[in-house]
Amino acid sequence: MEMILNKPKLSGTVRAVPSKSHAHRALICSAFADGITEFICSGTNEDIDATITCLGKIGAEISRKENGFTVIPGKANKKVTLNCGESGSTLRFLIPVVSSLGIEADFIMKGRLPERPLEPLKSLLESRGIVFSNPEKNVLRVSGKLGPGTFEYDGTVSSQFTTGLLLALGMCDGESKLILSGITASKPYIDMTIETMRSFGVKTAESGSSYTIHGGHYISPKSVVVEGDWSGAAFMLCAGALSDCGITVDGLDVNTTQGDRKILDILREMGASVSYEKSAVTVKKKSLHGICLDAENIPDLIPVVSALASVSAGTTKIYNCERLRHKESDRLEAIINMISSLGGRVKLSGDTLIISGQDALEGGTISSYGDHRMAMSAAVAAIKCKKEVRIENAEAVNKSYPGFWTDYSALCKSGKVEGK
DSSP states (O other): OOOEEEEEEEEEEEEOOBHHHHHHHHHHHHHTSOOOEEEEOOOOOHHHHHHHHHHHTEEEEOEEETTTTEEEOOOOEEEEEEEEEEEEEHHHHHHHHHHHHOOOEEEOOOTTTGSSSSSHHHHHHHHOEEEEEEEETTTEEESOOOOOOOOEOSSSSHHHHHHHHHHTTTTTTTEEEEEESSSOOHHHHHHHHHHHHHTTTTTTEEETTTTEEEESOOOSEEEEEBBHHHHHHHHHHHHHHTSSSSSEEEEEOOTTOOOOGGGHHHHHHHOOEEEEEEEEEEOOOOBBOEEEEEEETTTGGGHHHHHHTTTTSSSEEEEOHHHHSSSSSHHHHHHHHHHHHOOEEEEEEETEEEEESSSSSSOEEEEOTTTTTHHHHHHGGGGGGSSSSETTGGGGGEEEOTTHHHHHHHEEEEEEEEEO
């Protein structure tokens, strides 16, 4: 699908979509809990659906209902085929989980998922007797039984490895310890995992860069309300920074452990007007300017912040960007191509993006690279383009925000938003 945007002017209110980060974690805990868990969740996306499908294949019964779904734990099957789609979270979380259950699993991977790194998780699990093989190019076979113990590894690559191990070791009888070396990647996501596990009765103690897990079994809290997604909301909030009347996103928890809540601090620092009341966050246009930003804990925000920086006064420098190369696209390359194709000024120095802002961009045709966050970032940039913007493969938004184009169109008060 191609989206055609011509001088869109946005304002109004939208509802935050459910957090896939929270949903993944809570779904996994509930699938192996001691009883039924009712989920209140206003919708899903391709990544959440991948986790639901995989948990169903393992043995849980997950049924949809009007405002969410019901999870009934079941006996785990011993041999399964799990289709992860393009969901890195589904793959990286469930590899340790199936290992802790002693399941032989064939993980089917699509898109760039087979290329995304699995080290040091793979070597760590192999050292504990877990066997990996590739019967086909896009299939990863995992077998063996993982028990409790002490695990030491490099924590700089991905927080998803730590989350997967935490979730798995939470089901192993006895105490386990994770010891991370280096600078821990995306630590707020680890905090979210620990909080979710705690809500299911499994406690983890943190000391510096080590985590002690008191394993056993998950206890259902009976009901879970999936949080609003700050990662998805960031696109509409950044669009609000380009709107005279502003945009409000409702359904957000400002006290969340979600790392992408950082978007509020970033927008304030860039000069936007930011306010919130209860669960509603409003961002309005003011005089925007460049900033210096560390991407380490907020890689998913960098595409849309880069789009905003391209139309903000002065220079924005975003450092520690190397991990962006290993997402649904090579996001460093994709960001540079997006801004350049629209007539902006951007360059890369080592792992630092340097964006020179200007009053407006020209417009043009760009590819989403099949990456949901690049498609939505381009839609934000289009607000400040003098001419038409065409976004190829715009359906990529379905991975995290299936209703994005519907919400975007509803907010558009003038200009053109058209899909072909």
